[in-house]
Amino acid sequence: MPLASLPLAAAGSGFFTSLNDFLNRWWVQDFIVVFGFGLVFVLLRAGSRNERWQRAWERLKRDRTGLIALAVICLYLAIGGLEALQIPSSGGGRRSVLDLVVGGIPSEKTYSAPLANTLLTEIPPKPLNGRHLLGTDALGKDVFVQTLKACRTALIIGGLTSAIYIPLGALLGIIAGYFRRWADDLIQYIYSTLASIPSILLLVAILMILGKGLGTMSFALGITGWVGLCRLIRGETMRQNERAYVAAARALGQSHWRIVTRHLLPNVMHLVLINFVLGFSGIILSEAILSYLSVGSPVGTPSWGSMIDGGRSELSRDPLIWWNLSAATVALFGLVLSLNLLGDSLRRAFDPKRG
Amino acid sequence: MLNYILRRLLYSIPVVAGVMLITFLLFNVLQKPEAAAALNLGAKASAQAKQEWIHNRGLDEPMPVQFVKHLGRLATFQFEPSWRTGRDMREVFAKHAGPSLLITLPGFVCGLIAAVGLALYQVFVRNSLLDRSMTLAAVALMSVPAMVYIIFGQAVIALALNYFPAFGFDMQGLGTARFLVLPVLVMVLVNLGHDARLYRAIFLEEVGQDYVRTALAKGVASTRVLGVHVLKNGLIALITLTVAHLPALVMGSLLIENFFGIPGLGNVLFIAIQTSDQPVVLASVYLGSLLYIAGLILTDLLYALADPRIRLS
Numbered sequence: 001m002p003l004a005s006l007p008l009a010a011a012g013s014g015f016f017t018s019l020n021d022f023l024n025r026w027w028v029q030d031f032i033v034v035f036g037f038g039l040v041f042v043l044l045r046a047g048s049r050n051e052r053w054q055r056a057w058e059r060l061k062r063d064r065t066g067l068i069a070l071a072v073i074c075l076y077l078a079i080g081g082l083e084a085l086q087i088p089s090s091g092g093g094r095r096s097v098l099d100l101v102v103g104g105i106p107s108e109k110t111y112s113a114p115l116a117n118t119l120l121t122e123i124p125p126k127p128l129n130g131r132h133l134l135g136t137d138a139l140g141k142d143v144f145v146q147t148l149k150a151c152r153t154a155l156i157i158g159g160l161t162s163a164i165y166i167p168l169g170a171l172l173g174i175i176a177g178y179f180r181r182w183a184d185d186l187i188q189y190i191y192s193t194l195a196s197i198p199s200i201l202l203l204v205a206i207l208m209i210l211g212k213g214l215g216t217m218s219f220a221l222g223i224t225g226w227v228g229l230c231r232l233i234r235g236e237t238m239r240q241n242e243r244a245y246v247a248a249a250r251a252l253g254q255s256h257w258r259i260v261t262r263h264l265l266p267n268v269m270h271l272v273l274i275n276f277v278l279g280f281s282g283i284i285l286s287e288a289i290l291s292y293l294s295v296g297s298p299v300g301t302p303s304w305g306s307m308i309d310g311g312r313s314e315l316s317r318d319p320l321i322w323w324n325l326s327a328a329t330v331a332l333f334g335l336v337l338s339l340n341l342l343g344d345s346l347r348r349a350f351d352p353k354r355g
Numbered sequence: 356m357l358n359y360i361l362r363r364l365l366y367s368i369p370v371v372a373g374v375m376l377i378t379f380l381l382f383n384v385l386q387k388p389e390a391a392a393a394l395n396l397g398a399k400a401s402a403q404a405k406q407e408w409i410h411n412r413g414l415d416e417p418m419p420v421q422f423v424k425h426l427g428r429l430a431t432f433q434f435e436p437s438w439r440t441g442r443d444m445r446e447v448f449a450k451h452a453g454p455s456l457l458i459t460l461p462g463f464v465c466g467l468i469a470a471v472g473l474a475l476y477q478v479f480v481r482n483s484l485l486d487r488s489m490t491l492a493a494v495a496l497m498s499v500p501a502m503v504y505i506i507f508g509q510a511v512i513a514l515a516l517n518y519f520p521a522f523g524f525d526m527q528g529l530g531t532a533r534f535l536v537l538p539v540l541v542m543v544l545v546n547l548g549h550d551a552r553l554y555r556a557i558f559l560e561e562v563g564q565d566y567v568r569t570a571l572a573k574g575v576a577s578t579r580v581l582g583v584h585v586l587k588n589g590l591i592a593l594i595t596l597t598v599a600h601l602p603a604l605v606m607g608s609l610l611i612e613n614f615f616g617i618p619g620l621g622n623v624l625f626i627a628i629q630t631s632d633q634p635v636v637l638a639s640v641y642l643g644s645l646l647y648i649a650g651l652i653l654t655d656l657l658y659a660l661a662d663p664r665i666r667l668s
Contacts, residue, residue, distance in 0.1 A: 193373035196644035205381040288500040336498040
């Protein structure tokens with residue numbers, strides 16, 4: 001791909017390199033992980049005080065598909081969380097908590113088939129250092145372990161992107177729907193302009209300016225991804241605005257800030273939750289496409305997208321190498337499917353009429 | 356009606372200008388003129404040749420002046436020729452729109468028929484085990500990344516079974532169809548899960564309406580109620596969702612065209628992005644946003660035509 005050889009005017013400019021250095025320290029990353037999980041927990045706790053949420057939870061508890069999907073997602077979260085938590089290792093580098101668990105698996109020189117005894121290409125056959133459930137990749141790394149490690153990438157991109165687009169979309173949507181007039185016109189103008197640009201072009205351009213990386217990818221996906229949520233929240237806010245409780249709050253002389261945060265926000269929050277779950281799956285799928293456009297995860301970061309992209313050329317080799325592509329596809333499919341199913345269950349639970 | 360269209364067109368001018376400003380700024384931040392000259396003339400070109408190249412394209416002028424000139428050119432559809440190939444953009448659009456349409460139009464029509472058919476059938480057997488498993492299958496279809504469909508289509512159907520060519524395109528009358536089957540199939544599959552679910556929700560909403568109960572009470576067969584009454588009323592909601600995509604079909608599908616080597620506009624844009632061919636990208640985005648806005652206006656018009664209760668004002 002010629003992308004790498006392009007002269008990038010601002011790639012790796014001072015501010016972003018020092019920001020990257022700071023973000024790369026192990027304790028900063030651990031803090032972000034703990035903070036992220038904590039934030040989701042606190043938000044769910046806050047939501048559980050809402051009567052609508054309590055009723056939805058009662059309904060969700062009877063929805064078997066939804067509960068299974070939730071359990072699968074928690075499993076992925078746990079694996080990704082263990083890989084994201086890092087500790088300094090004795091050799092001066094660092095390793096993840098997941099490495100401690102699966103650290104005993106040795107690496108090989110190059111490809112080996114699942115559960116094979118010897119390397120794939122070497123003649124005469126060379127014995128392997130260990131058994132590999134799903135074989136090894138081009139660099140001799142265990143594919144099963146790599147697939148587990150890629151959970152972290154999916155989690156980080158999904159989490160960071162959501163942290164950008166959800167506040168942006170929800171806030172702008174509420175402002176547009178509540179204040180109407182020029183604020184609405186301005187916000188509508190911004191999102192119709194953004195929506196008129198092919199999103200892939202915007203993504204690639206932003207990534208070429210800021211350089212490759214998980215942070216910049218999340219930034220690009222977040223900047224381009226808020227339009228749908230904003231539209232949805234704007235419409236729902238306009239509907240809620242007509243309700244008696246908002247008129248009552250206004251008649252009591254409550255401030256705009258209080259009406260928005262105390263009355264409107266809790267009543268549109270369930271849409272944000274559903275969008276968060278469904279959007280997460282969209283983000284993971286986008287990462288796979290960006291890998292193909294060679295602006296995906298940086299080299300050396302295990303990700304399902306880059307494994308699938310690499311799998312394209314491996315399929316035309318002889319002997320055929322299918323385990324890398326299949327493992328990544330199945331892992332990605334499992335998470336995205338669970339997210340989609342949970343999103344549907346949530347939608348049914350919050351709105352039993354439409355289920 | 357004419358009044359309405361004119362006003363909508365006037366409203367869209369600032370949006371198009373905004374799109375042009377964003378793409379213009381993106382490319383000027385992305386690529387300095389010197390770098391662009393070096394990329395197009397080769398690293399060995401003399402400083403004077405590069406200077407001349409920059410001057411000929413007006414890239415040495417202040418940015419606001421460049422932008423105003425750029426807007427003026429676009430308003431009269433006078434596009435700058437491609438930097439890499441020197442081809443005129445109007446000629447590029449005329450030549451590559453055809454292959455794009457050959458993929459996207461059959462893909463769109465087949466996809467629409469398949470999704471509407473599935474959705475109607477699901478509504479017919481609603482809340483049964485079959486309906487639930489079909490919904491699950493639709494969710495599963497949308498959870499597979501588009502790349503995997505393409506990779507498996509190429510590896511299994513084309514290379515292993517050798518039914519269709521895996522890659523390439525050739526305008527040769529009916530023989531062209533051989534190249535189209537696989538991309539069209541992939542396009543239908545990629546969108547099927549999402550669309551079928553969406554349309555099912557729309558039709559399900561209609562089934563709850565009073566007119567359905569009335570028709571059933573009158574003794575109209577339930578297949579006829581579904582296939583005529585519900586379909587007709589559901590179509591109005593469907594129009595808003597699908598017609599907006601129609602003009603965008605001209606621009607093709609970036610990924611599918613690139614994977615299958617179809618020389619359509621999506622592929623042209625893809626290559627232009629990768630080689631920083633600024634005039635091609637700017638012209639494509641301009642055309643794309645015009646078509647997008649045209650789609651929105653068309654949607655409103657059809658909406659009013661399909662449902663006499665809606666007045667345009």
